[in-house]
Each structure stands twice: as C-alpha cells, then as structure tokens.
Amino acid sequence: MTRRKALVAALLGGLAAAVAGAAEPDYRVLPGDTLWDLAGRFRGDPTRWPELWSLNPHLRNPHRLTPGDGLSLHGPSEEGRQVRLPLERLGAEGDTGGEGGPAAGGAVPGATAEQGSGAPAGPEEFSFARNRVLDFVSSHRLPRLGAVANPQPGKVVYGEGEEVALALEPGANLGAGDVLTVFDDRAAVAHPVSGAPYGYYVRVLGEVELRSVEGRRGRGVLLRTVDAVEDGYGLAPRREPRAALTAQPARVGVEGVILTGRPGQALLATEDLVVVDRGRLHGVEVGVVLVVPPGRGERAVQGVADLTSPLARLVVVDVQDKTATGVVVDSRAAVGAGDRVVTQAVSP
Numbered sequence: 001m002t003r004r005k006a007l008v009a010a011l012l013g014g015l016a017a018a019v020a021g022a023a024e025p026d027y028r029v030l031p032g033d034t035l036w037d038l039a040g041r042f043r044g045d046p047t048r049w050p051e052l053w054s055l056n057p058h059l060r061n062p063h064r065l066t067p068g069d070g071l072s073l074h075g076p077s078e079e080g081r082q083v084r085l086p087l088e089r090l091g092a093e094g095d096t097g098g099e100g101g102p103a104a105g106g107a108v109p110g111a112t113a114e115q116g117s118g119a120p121a122g123p124e125e126f127s128f129a130r131n132r133v134l135d136f137v138s139s140h141r142l143p144r145l146g147a148v149a150n151p152q153p154g155k156v157v158y159g160e161g162e163e164v165a166l167a168l169e170p171g172a173n174l175g176a177g178d179v180l181t182v183f184d185d186r187a188a189v190a191h192p193v194s195g196a197p198y199g200y201y202v203r204v205l206g207e208v209e210l211r212s213v214e215g216r217r218g219r220g221v222l223l224r225t226v227d228a229v230e231d232g233y234g235l236a237p238r239r240e241p242r243a244a245l246t247a248q249p250a251r252v253g254v255e256g257v258i259l260t261g262r263p264g265q266a267l268l269a270t271e272d273l274v275v276v277d278r279g280r281l282h283g284v285e286v287g288v289v290l291v292v293p294p295g296r297g298e299r300a301v302q303g304v305a306d307l308t309s310p311l312a313r314l315v316v317v318d319v320q321d322k323t324a325t326g327v328v329v330d331s332r333a334a335v336g337a338g339d340r341v342v343t344q345a346v347s348p
Helices: 003-020 035-043 046-054
Strands: 111-113 125-128 136-138 146-148 163-168 179-190 197-214 217-223 234-237 244-246 255-260 273-276 289-292 312-319 324-331 340-343
Touching: 035 046, 125 324, 163 197, 179 217
Parallel strands: none
Antiparallel strands: 111 125, 125 244, 136 197, 146 163, 146 234, 163 217, 179 197, 179 234, 197 217, 255 273, 255 340, 273 324, 289 312, 289 340, 312 324
C-alpha cells in the first residue's frame, strides 16, 4: 500500500470511528411532542420551553417538532457543552437611538418568507398558510352592527356550522347573504411600560352568514370559526383574511414596544401574532417589517449572546390608529410585551 493510500485509509477510518462514537441525542421527538410538554416533563415547568429551544438551534420553528429529530436537553452548565444559537442576520441596518414609548401549538397565523437566500434581490413575499386569526387592538370599543343573541337552555357556546339568532342594530341595512365578522372586545389592554390603558383586545372568532332578516332580528350560520362563539359577541363588517403580502419599505422610522400577543400567551416566537403600540398615526403601514433589536440583556438561557442580530422579525398585517398587528416571520429568541421594536430600515 502506498503512503498516500495508507493516509487516506487512516483518515477514513478515523472519520468512521468519529461517526460511530458520536453522542446520541438526549431525546428523540415522538409524534405529538411539543416543547411545552417536554419542558414540563424534563424541567418540571412547561413555561421553561424557551430553554429547550435555545439548546436546539436547528429548530427554526418552536411550534413544530418533527418526529425522529434529536433534541439536547442539557445546557453547558449541566454537561460542559457550549450551546450556540444560529447567528443569522435578518437584514437589519443602522439605528435611530431614540426611546419608544409559544405556548406550543394554537390556531395562529403561519408565516413563511417565500424569498430564499438564492432568490434574486427584490421585495420579500410572505404567505400566511394558517392565517385565520385577525386579532387586533383598538383604541376604543368597536361599533356593532349587531350581536349574537341566541340563548338556548343548557347551551352557552356555538361552533362552526351551527345556526344562531342575531340581534341587529337599527339602520344596519343587512340582508340575507351578507357575511359578518364575529368578535369579542371586552378585554382591556394596558401599556406594558407605562401601565396606562391603551385600548381593547379584539378577538376575531369567525364569520356568520345571514340567512334571513326580519326587522331587527336575523338568523345566520357560523362560518370558519377559530374559537367558540358565545351569546353577546359583536358583529362587524367582514375582515378579509390575508393570504399573502409583499414587504413594503418604511417611509418613516418607527420605534415602539410590543403591547401584547394573543390572550394568555406571554412568550412569542415564529408564527405568533404580535400587537405593537405604533399604528397609522405613527406612519406604520401594512407590509412594513419591524424587528426586535438585541440589547435588552439577553436571557442567560438563550446561550452565547449575539448583540448584533435582531431577536425577532415581524411583518405588519393590519394597522389601526394607535396599534399595528404583525406576524413573527423569524425569531432566534422568545420575545414578549415591553420588548422594543423598530422599523427594519433603521434597526441595528
């Protein structure tokens, strides 16, 4: 055997030995597993799911686990291994320097950036495959065209396909075939920094198609519901679900904070709905991309700190006077109410 062949054989033998001796992951994902459940099982607290996410940078979307994937369950302090996050640039530039004033699963919008790294330069295209939720925060209670008024003995909630009675407002001018949005705007929202009242969270529950109208009474059938509909929920003009949009350049620099996510959801990541405290009056437009910049003292559980890349990126899908709703399209760490957001064009 020549010296070159011997060297090649030795290298191949070493590589095979390294592969054979590679450490088996701490856990293999089973069908139905979520980070929420695994954090409860292995860390004793399901709300610690971001720790597991930070230990597994190959998980681009913490809401979706693929059966068979290997997961690390222990950090460097537990087993001496260094944990690194994917330090991916999210297209941010510069900084204005001013001051701005998952639970796993869930029926939330799914956002996918269609433009890959090999695509030609141009505006980003986003599609929302699961966008059935159009929640937003309004500065006031919404005007109503009517309300669900269907009290039945022993029945308090209604679902998709069920018929409901409706009480219509005077002058609503509605008829059979009209489709209305069903909403609930009872939850008040306080600003996470100042604590001052900022508006009302509007949950969009689905749609109802009017089948008959007699005076101020009507009957309709519930369509495309995302949650249970209760007696007393309001009716508003139909809000068209957004299937896709193209990113738009920001015409003004905007800086604010995250107001809230969906009710009961404190930690927000890819595919989650986010409401920020800047809207139409501040120059925010649909399609503008906002980022959560680093520099808030990244949580220790997130691994090796990266002080240059945004923590998350979101695209605006709805704008109200003082608020805007976005969908998180990229994230390398969980974010939440109070975290700073800036327009991508002026972010670090």
